[in-house]
Every structure is written in structure tokens, then in C-alpha cells.
Amino acid sequence: MTKMRVNYLGNLRCDVEHLASGSHIETDAPVDNKGKGEKFSPTDLLCVSLVTCILTTIAIAAEERGWKFEGATGDFEKIMVGPPRRVGEVAITLTIPSHDYTDEIKSKIERYVQACPVSRSLHPDLQKTVTIKFV
16 A cells, blocks of 8 residues: 655645655645645646556556557646536547557557546546547
8 A cells, every 4th residue: 555645835835755665745736726836736636647657557567568669648728617616528649659659559558648547537427538639
């Protein structure tokens, strides 16, 4: 089990510590919700979790199958809706070097997008729009 600690620092900012490694992430409320927008917001991190989980899930499958996956990137846009205020959509573009992937490998990669644990954990009302560009 992974353990973390969140310390509220004041001024709508938190510090998150990953206790096993000692690494830290700071969050800030976004400008459109009374914050300074100087750090990732909690809803940004939700989207970051989704995109990094998708890339990591594909990378694990690629490693197990001997496919190259280095150089893949994920860009996303977070779209807020409300009321109540929430993330309504995450529009993701994955850019993946094709490494001469066959159509079968590309199809498997497209299926792995839906297999990540974060995607499976999010409410079904959250729209996840994923575009994959093999370059």
C-alpha cells in the first residue's frame, strides 16, 4: 500500500509527500477558483494521473511484448463543467512513434487506453476523448 501525506500550507496551497521516496508535489487552487494558479491544481493532477496511467499501461504491455515505446507523449486539455464544479472532459492526444508497428499492434495499443486503472476508477460521466497519432 502506498502512503502519502498532504499538508495544507495556507493560501489554497497543499504539499503532498510520497512517504516512501520523499518526493513532493505542490498544488494550488486555479485562478478561476480563487487560487493563484502557480502550481498544478487538484483537478489538473486528476488528468495527469489519467494520462500518465494510460502511457504507463501501454508501456508495460510494450515491454512485455518487446515493442519499442520510447518517445511517446501525451497532451491533454481539461474541460471543467458545472454546477457542481467538476472535470467534465479530458481531451487527450497521444503521439506515439510508430516504430514500424503493424496494424495489429496499433489496434492493441488503442485497446490498452481503456485498460488503465485510473480510467477504470473514474466516474463514467467523465468524458475521456483520446486521439492517437502514430508518427
